[in-house]
Amino acid sequence: MIKLSNRLKKIAELVDFGASVIDVGTDHGYVPNFLCEKNISRDIIATDISKNSLKKSIDLTKELGNEKYIRNILANGIVNEKRDDIIIAGLGGIQIAEIILKSLDISKDAKKLILQPMQKTNILRRELNNMGFLIIEEEIIYEYERYFEIIVAKFTGEKINFNEMDYCFSRILIERKEKVYLEFLKERKKELQNIINSIKNEKDRSTKRSAELKELLKMTEEAIDEISS
Incomplete structure (x- = not known):
């Protein structure tokens, strides 16, 4: 077996x-x-x-x-x-x-x-x-x-005409309010926050990348709220 x-x-x-x-x-x-x-x-x-x-x-x-x-x-x-x-x-x-x-x-x-x-x-x-x-x-x-x-x-x-950010999340798991996916997103949120904090004072990092990360963090938080509600 x-x-x-x-x-x-x-x-x-x-x-x-x-x-x-x-x-x-x-x-x-x-x-x-x-x-x-x-x-x-x-x-x-x-x-x-x-x-x-x-x-x-x-x-x-x-x-x-x-x-x-x-x-x-x-x-x-x-x-x-x-x-x-x-x-x-x-x-x-x-x-x-x-x-x-x-x-x-x-x-x-x-x-x-x-x-x-x-x-x-x-x-x-x-x-x-x-x-x-x-x-x-x-x-x-x-x-x-x-x-x-x-x-x-x-x-x-x-x-389908998706935004690039849409590929970062599973709409299916969000709509299903999948609890394991919720924990996954919470872990991703922490990782994103750590990355954003680490590049705050690095002048060689592009402001575009920082903005992208902040937008991804915002979307992650929105997905967390949607599953949690």
């Missing part, structure tokens, strides 16, 4: 029952084998750019007898095969966006993209919109003393 971290368990829970799946950067292969174990999917591709990481997935797949359902492939990104659900987790937001763009046709055909950036979530949101993907769900998990944001998106071909 596979025991997943809360982060990986939430990602697995977002997979549609009976969907064909690709897990990009599968590492140990925990999610693909969990999906098999729970009979969520029996048509899974697990890829990784690292031979060592892929071997761990291959070994686990053999150990659990799931070779019939999981194909482990050494690859840098998404393979050229239609999939219902595409999982890309544990990479930076910029890298995830680049992987999607590199395999844009396959990504467009997918029913959903399940994405978990380790950083630069705002850039990922922006690039998804630029490529015509709509964010249909977001989740946030607190584990190992850090927050993990999860984005679910699908291709619509429509680009």
Whole structure:
């Protein structure tokens, strides 16, 4: 029986029952084998750019007898095969966006993209919109003393005219009044205040950057108030 971290368990829970799946950067292969174990999917591709990481997935797949359902492939990104659900987790937001763009046709055909950036979530949101993907769900998990944001998106071909600041926040989690997201925003507020205070007396820092940070702080406070109300 596979025991997943809360982060990986939430990602697995977002997979549609009976969907064909690709897990990009599968590492140990925990999610693909969990999906098999729970009979969520029996048509899974697990890829990784690292031979060592892929071997761990291959070994686990053999150990659990799931070779019939999981194909482990050494690859840098998404393979050229239609999939219902595409999982890309544990990479930076910029890298995830680049992987999607590199395999844009396959990504467009997918029913959903399940994405978990380790950083630069705002850039990922922006690039998804630029490529015509709509964010249909977001989740946030607190584990190992850090927050993990999860984005679910699908291709619509429509680009929404967002302000750059809009990408910094999850409107879905704010409207849902998600308590974990509230704590995440409170932590972000403290970080922003610290940064603003640290550059107050530094003449070489641009006034534009300071103004941007203050605007972001204001919006963070507004989001906190909206969830708290």
